[in-house]
Amino acid sequence: MKTEKLFPVTVVGSWPRPKWLLDALKLKRKGAISQEEFDSIADEAVLLAIKYQEDAGVEILSDGEQRRDNFYSFVADKIKGIELKTVAEIVDLVPDKTRFEAILRRLDVPSYSIRNPVVVSKLEIGKKGIARDEASFLKSHTNRKTKVPLPGPYLLTRASWVLGISDKYYKSREELGFEIARLIREEILALRNIGVDFVQLDEPVLTEVVYGDQVQQTFMCAALFSRENPRDELEFAVELINEAVKGISGIKLGVHVCRGNWTKKEEVLLKGDYVPLMPFLAETKVNQLVLEFATPRAGDVEVLKDYLGEKEIGFGVVNPRNDIVESPSEIVNRVERILRFVDAKKVYLNPDCGFGTFAEAPVATSKIAFDKLRAMRIASDELRKRYGES
Amino acid sequence: MSSPSQEIINGLDINKLKELLKEAEKNKDFVARITKWTALVRWLGEGFNFKSYIRNHSFLISEPADLGGPDTSPNAVEYVLAALGACYATGFVLNASKRGVKIKNLEIALEGELDNILVFLGLSNEGHPGYKKIKAKLYVDAEADEKTIKEIWEETVRTSPVGHTLTRTVEIVPEIKITE
Numbered sequence: 001m002k003t004e005k006l007f008p009v010t011v012v013g014s015w016p017r018p019k020w021l022l023d024a025l026k027l028k029r030k031g032a033i034s035q036e037e038f039d040s041i042a043d044e045a046v047l048l049a050i051k052y053q054e055d056a057g058v059e060i061l062s063d064g065e066q067r068r069d070n071f072y073s074f075v076a077d078k079i080k081g082i083e084l085k086t087v088a089e090i091v092d093l094v095p096d097k098t099r100f101e102a103i104l105r106r107l108d109v110p111s112y113s114i115r116n117p118v119v120v121s122k123l124e125i126g127k128k129g130i131a132r133d134e135a136s137f138l139k140s141h142t143n144r145k146t147k148v149p150l151p152g153p154y155l156l157t158r159a160s161w162v163l164g165i166s167d168k169y170y171k172s173r174e175e176l177g178f179e180i181a182r183l184i185r186e187e188i189l190a191l192r193n194i195g196v197d198f199v200q201l202d203e204p205v206l207t208e209v210v211y212g213d214q215v216q217q218t219f220m221c222a223a224l225f226s227r228e229n230p231r232d233e234l235e236f237a238v239e240l241i242n243e244a245v246k247g248i249s250g251i252k253l254g255v256h257v258c259r260g261n262w263t264k265k266e267e268v269l270l271k272g273d274y275v276p277l278m279p280f281l282a283e284t285k286v287n288q289l290v291l292e293f294a295t296p297r298a299g300d301v302e303v304l305k306d307y308l309g310e311k312e313i314g315f316g317v318v319n320p321r322n323d324i325v326e327s328p329s330e331i332v333n334r335v336e337r338i339l340r341f342v343d344a345k346k347v348y349l350n351p352d353c354g355f356g357t358f359a360e361a362p363v364a365t366s367k368i369a370f371d372k373l374r375a376m377r378i379a380s381d382e383l384r385k386r387y388g389e390s
Numbered sequence: 391m392s393s394p395s396q397e398i399i400n401g402l403d404i405n406k407l408k409e410l411l412k413e414a415e416k417n418k419d420f421v422a423r424i425t426k427w428t429a430l431v432r433w434l435g436e437g438f439n440f441k442s443y444i445r446n447h448s449f450l451i452s453e454p455a456d457l458g459g460p461d462t463s464p465n466a467v468e469y470v471l472a473a474l475g476a477c478y479a480t481g482f483v484l485n486a487s488k489r490g491v492k493i494k495n496l497e498i499a500l501e502g503e504l505d506n507i508l509v510f511l512g513l514s515n516e517g518h519p520g521y522k523k524i525k526a527k528l529y530v531d532a533e534a535d536e537k538t539i540k541e542i543w544e545e546t547v548r549t550s551p552v553g554h555t556l557t558r559t560v561e562i563v564p565e566i567k568i569t570e
Contacts, residue, residue, distance in 0.1 A: 113531075
């Protein structure tokens with residue numbers, strides 16, 4: 001891979017979808033239009049997302065996850081053996097219904113409106129791959145470097161294992177986890193062969209493992225499974241991530257962790273620093289940790305000092321949920337705080353999370369998202385002036 | 391399978407529903423039969439464990455561990471919430487079906503707050519131990535415009551037997567007969 005300039009500007013993944021794409025997504029769900037018809041509409045939306053990112057000066061860009069309804073449940077269209085089921089359909093199988101009902105109440109949604117990917121038979125990646133179709137289209141429409149976010153193996157295992165359904169095909173959650181890790185590994189290799197530069201494994205529920213008590217719990221994708229011992233869960237997550245990336249070279253690999261990105265109300269999202277997570281994240285065999293730090297809920301950056309090691313940091317420098325656009329000087333100051341203990345060569349600039357994690361509940365408009373990326377670009381240019389180009 | 395003359399909406403046979411409404415209009419015996427309801431609650435002999443018998447049905451009632459119970463079933467105040475929710479849900483299906491509105495999904499989330507639980511525990515005389523407020527939120531996906539759906543909901547709330555039982559003063563007649 002070519003040597004990067006210092007402080008590359010990149011994204012976490014999602015971009016707010018245009019209304020006409022959301023309309024098409026609804027029609028696809030109802031079966032009123034075919035997958036092919038939807039894809040041709042989504043192609044146009046991806047081109048817009050690329051254009052916004054290129055114009056803002058993003059150097060490693062994504063397709064804005066425009067084809068996905070959210071960052072993980074789209075796999076039901078891509079992996080045979082995973083089906084979207086409404087929570088109403090599986091609620092009787094949920095072990096901890098009290099906690100589950102509290103989550104629905106907190107999210108102010110009925111159980112029939114939440115669709116969750118559930119393992120309903122043996123798994124096999126379909127012919128489009130998990131994201132190979134997305135990556136091919138992206139690669140053919142930009143000359144810039146590309147990033148493809150994939151749901152991490154722990155997230156997918158945790159979301160899709162439903163005792164009473166999935167255990168007919170996999171003896172245990174562990175067995176399913178390693179099968180999912182194998183499929184993700186297969187996908188990463190295929191994406192590398194297409195020429196994707198960066199694959200990011202999204203593992204947001206790791207923060208839920210540490211901070212999500214019954215009242216605070218906010219991740220619906222983690223809601224179906226009862227909370228276990230956090231240490232065991234984190235060790236399991238690290239094992240799965242390392243299995244998925246084992247021996248892979250020639251592509252940058254990252255893990256993204258955040259504390260929820262479904263609402264602009266910061267007070268209802270998870271809160272807590274990375275201290276309990278870092279010993280585990282440090283054990284992952286990836287090149288980069290993509291972490292949110294613009295929100296005060298994520299705690300202090302000092303935590304990176306002891307645990308980052310050889311890894312790069314995908315440094316969250318803007319908050320996608322806040323309409324106030326951070327100034328470039330503010331971003332420069334944030335970056336300079338970590339340069340006291342992190343080598344400049346290891347610092348990438350990204351927002352804390354996507355701008356449209358859930359298709360129908362984007363946390364930013366395209367205009368604000370663009371302005372935030374632009375501020376990051378200007379900050380990166382300033383940092384390059386101060387610390388050299390590469 | 392429905393015959394050509396059958397009109398089924400929301401799983402209800404509309405002709406039968408109309409017959410039922412006609413019957414209620416003219417048959418006093420029928421109205422008397424659907425006016426009075428009964429239930430029997432029996433203590434199961436140990437702790438906060440009870441069983442209710444209603445017609446040919448039965449269900450358990452207990453208390454959560456926090457209140458010294460075995461937590462094997464909902465408690466009585468929770469059944470009140472469920473009864474209200476079920477009454478609203480039943481009314482909504484009835485009223486929507488009468489108007490020919492198809493319902494795809496319906497859920498009601500309820501949350502009740504007791505005025506002062508300490509009265510029940512014998513630790514206070516202030517206020518009362520009953521619910522002071524119950525929030526009932528309808529989530530519905532139905533084939534009608536927003537105005538119609540809101541009208542159906544308003545009609546449902548206005549005509550709910552359990553809702554009225556809770557909002558109006560009910561004359562409760564406590565009696566006792568000591569047995570051997």
